[in-house]
Amino acid sequence: MASSDISVDIRPDINSFDHFLSMRYIATDRPWLKLYGIRVQPVPPFSSLSYKPDPALIHHCLPDELMLEIFTRMSPYTLGRAACVCRKWKYTARNPTLWRAACLKTWQVSVFDFVIQFHVLMFSSIQFYVVKRSGMEANYMMVRSLYDSSWRRMWLQRPRIRIDGLYVSRNTYIHTGVTEWQFKKTVNVVCYYRYLRFFPSGKFLYKVPIHNSHISPDKVKDAVKCMHFRASKADCVFKGDYVLSEDGQIEMALLYPGHRYTLVRMHLRLRGTTVGANNRLDVLKILTTGVNATELQNWKGSILELVEGWEEDETHDPDVPAVSHSRGLSPFVFVPFEEADTSVLNLPVEKMDYYVPG
Incomplete structure (x- = not known):
């Protein structure tokens, strides 16, 4: 009988305890892998056509209008912490009225030089005029021209001194x-x-x-x-x-x-x-x-x-x-x-x- 006709299993015997020690480093426990394949329905923004009532208990007790009223009385620091609670609070905290009130309160003394361009047809030339605006009017002109009408972006990107x-x-x-x-x-x-x-x-x-x-x-x-x-x-x-x-x-x-x-x-x-x-x-x-x-x-x-x-x-x-x-x-x-x-x-x-x- 030839040696090639005989198949011998030459794998060494592995102790169960040694195998357990090696698996500690080879197969790491990752609990979040169990969440793969599970569809999590996103929460639509407030007043959306696909908006449905949230089954959470706190949202049953407090209607959306009252929740928004509570958010308007929060400081910006507390508002950012509340946005980390759940997805619905995150969408509620991005309401433009909340950040508009925070910006107008922070930049009460604000000056903005607005450049107005005039095209003179008679002389075929362009003239520029600088108009100085201050206070609330300066903030409205600045958020339109520099921050794409986003008060939240203005709050994050514009230098401001914290007063809280x-x-x-x-x-x-x-x-x-x-x-x-x-x-x-x-x-x-x-x-x-x-x-x-x-x-x-x-x-x-x-x-x-x-x-x-x-x-x-x-x-x-x-x-x-x-x-x-x-x-x-x-x-x-x-x-x-x-x-x-x-x-x-x-x-x-x-x-x-x-x-x-x-x-x-x-x-x-x-x-x-x-x-x-x-x-x-x-x-x-x-x-x-x-x-x-x-x-x-x-x-x-x-x-x-x-x-x-x-x-x-x-x-x-x-x-x-x-x-x-x-x-x-x-x-x-x-x-x-x-x-x-x-x-x-x-x-x-x-x-x-x-x-x-x-």
């Missing part, structure tokens, strides 16, 4: 103490905060650290309580004016009251970690300069209009020189009011010595 929370800057530095017995030198990690709260009217509140609280600085949850609509000298909260350009540049100015008036000018850049977040403020420049008291008494406009055209090293008080600060320029991080108590910026230096804004 605080911008917090956490600064730390190392301070060398007095040498003790010539054997060791004390080194302290000093932490202090800067807070900014903006309002849609072009005003902002600025809180600086108190001199005797550098060891135990104010936390975010404590700063929210004192940064209301009015400034308080006892809490070191001051009021100023700001203006936001369309490229995300912010010009700010505020006045320190005291024996000699000190004018603070800040140049910031607005950016976001994701599209439409606008949750970071990069500090480009901080300038302090002097101002004449007589000039302030006769001035009736805003502080920004007073310093318009000033040079960086210009001062109107010889006793207060112009200084460009190079320390304490950590970016501002946005913290919503809902997360003021749980933010990581409340951690002490013992648990977080340095914070990376990102």
